[in-house]
Amino acid sequence: MGQGVLDVDDNNFESEILKADKPALVDFWAPWCGPCKAIGPAIQELEQTYGDRIVFARCNVDNSPNTPTQYSIRAIPTLILFQDGKVVDQVVGAVPKSHLESLVQKVL
Amino acid sequence: MREDVYDVAIIGCGPAGLQAAIHAASKKAKVVVFGKPQKSSLYKAHIANYCCYEKPISGKEILKTGRKQAEGFDAVFLEEDIIETKNENDLFSLVTESGETFTSRALVLSMGVARKKLGVKGEKRLVGRGVSYCVDCDANFFKGMDVAVVGNESAAVTGALTLLLYASTVHLICRKLVVTDTLYNRLRDSQVEVTEDTWVKEVIGTDEVEGLLLKNGDTLNVNGVFVELGAKGALELAANLGAVFDAETFSFIETNKKQETNIPGLYAAGDIAGQPWQIAKAVGEGCVAGIEAAEYAKRLVES
Numbered sequence: 001m002g003q004g005v006l007d008v009d010d011n012n013f014e015s016e017i018l019k020a021d022k023p024a025l026v027d028f029w030a031p032w033c034g035p036c037k038a039i040g041p042a043i044q045e046l047e048q049t050y051g052d053r054i055v056f057a058r059c060n061v062d063n064s065p066n067t068p069t070q071y072s073i074r075a076i077p078t079l080i081l082f083q084d085g086k087v088v089d090q091v092v093g094a095v096p097k098s099h100l101e102s103l104v105q106k107v108l
Numbered sequence: 109m110r111e112d113v114y115d116v117a118i119i120g121c122g123p124a125g126l127q128a129a130i131h132a133a134s135k136k137a138k139v140v141v142f143g144k145p146q147k148s149s150l151y152k153a154h155i156a157n158y159c160c161y162e163k164p165i166s167g168k169e170i171l172k173t174g175r176k177q178a179e180g181f182d183a184v185f186l187e188e189d190i191i192e193t194k195n196e197n198d199l200f201s202l203v204t205e206s207g208e209t210f211t212s213r214a215l216v217l218s219m220g221v222a223r224k225k226l227g228v229k230g231e232k233r234l235v236g237r238g239v240s241y242c243v244d245c246d247a248n249f250f251k252g253m254d255v256a257v258v259g260n261e262s263a264a265v266t267g268a269l270t271l272l273l274y275a276s277t278v279h280l281i282c283r284k285l286v287v288t289d290t291l292y293n294r295l296r297d298s299q300v301e302v303t304e305d306t307w308v309k310e311v312i313g314t315d316e317v318e319g320l321l322l323k324n325g326d327t328l329n330v331n332g333v334f335v336e337l338g339a340k341g342a343l344e345l346a347a348n349l350g351a352v353f354d355a356e357t358f359s360f361i362e363t364n365k366k367q368e369t370n371i372p373g374l375y376a377a378g379d380i381a382g383q384p385w386q387i388a389k390a391v392g393e394g395c396v397a398g399i400e401a402a403e404y405a406k407r408l409v410e411s
Binding site: 030032033034035036037038039041042045061062068072073074075076078090092093094095096097098 | 235236237238239240241242244245246248249250316332343344345346347348350352353355356357358
């Protein structure tokens with residue numbers, strides 16, 4: 001069990017995600033996005049299972065415009081998996097929990 | 109805003125919504141039903157596996173009769189899609205495609221499930237690279253760009269109007285528009301460039317969307333394509349209210365045996381509450397949802 005889903009923004013993205021000592025899954029979301037809300041519980045559940053080995057974070061694209069631009073995000077939710085500061089893989093949209101789980105397992 | 113508060117609002121007028129309306133209204137609840145009967149998957153079907161009807165019956169007939177029954181109990185029907193839902197101070201507020209706001213104490217979601225993807229070349233590959241299925245989510249990423257919306261109904265037209273606030277040019281690609289007159293007039297008076305009588309053949313682009321190839325042979329240079337088929341569905345209308353979805357597909361709203369969702373006063377019935385997609389299940393769930401929603405509204409008034 002981990003520490004819960006961490007809120008990250010343009011200011012701490014580098015320190016919390018790119019320079020993290022663990023792989024990180026970042027959920028780019030916004031409060032007014034229905035599909036983002038729908039997958040929220042699934043991400044929290046995954047955090048419960050894998051949170052000790054992977055950083056689970058979310059970045060509100062409304063408050064942090066630079067980071068989504070840097071990763072060419074054009075749709076939310078977008079989930080990007082990082083390891084050693086590099087993008088390992090990413091998914092767009094409300095994909096099934098099993099799909100998210102197989103994404104996470106790529107860095108275990 | 110309309111001042112009168114309905115006890116039970118129902119989105120969707122297929123078998124689940126109709127049965128919910130019949131049961132809620134027969135319990136003296138003030139009921140309003142939104143939706144277009146021709147959108148029900150029952151509309152074009154012939155039913156041969158519904159208990160007690162030996163000969164195949166026409167879905168269209170069932171829908172017509174159900175509405176008549178519900179109207180007999182004073183339920184009000186509006187052939188409008190709902191484009192926005194909110195939940196504040198124990199009341200649900202619903203905005204119709206024509207722009208009117210209605211409020212209710214309980215809300216039954218029975219709008220069914222619908223296809224969301226076009227299924228054309230290039231679409232899947234460019235998801236998140238210019239292809240989007242949610243104007244409300246992604247409009248902000250297309251500031252100052254040229255975009256196209258694809259669809260024939262309320263989600264596409266309201267989506268195109270929303271995009272005018274962000275994009276520099278907004279195209280609407282449709283076969284034939286099926287919206288209320290009010291919404292049609294808003295579109296006609298807007299800057300949206302409408303291309304009718306055609307459809308998308310291919311989404312063009314290498315790393316991101318560069319354009320659309322249409323069935324009429326034309327090419328349209330756009331940076332974004334918003335696929336907005338049909339009316340707004342569960343992900344747009346229920347997730348905003350905080351409803352929990354099934355984690356495996358995010359297509360169905362989770363309910364208990366009373367058809368209650370995790371949100372007080374919010375019920376789901378029929379296809380939107382999960383498989384099997386059968387009229388018998390929809391009617392059964394609609395019955396439960398209608399009774400429960402009417403009782404919830406009554407408790408709310410008395411409390």
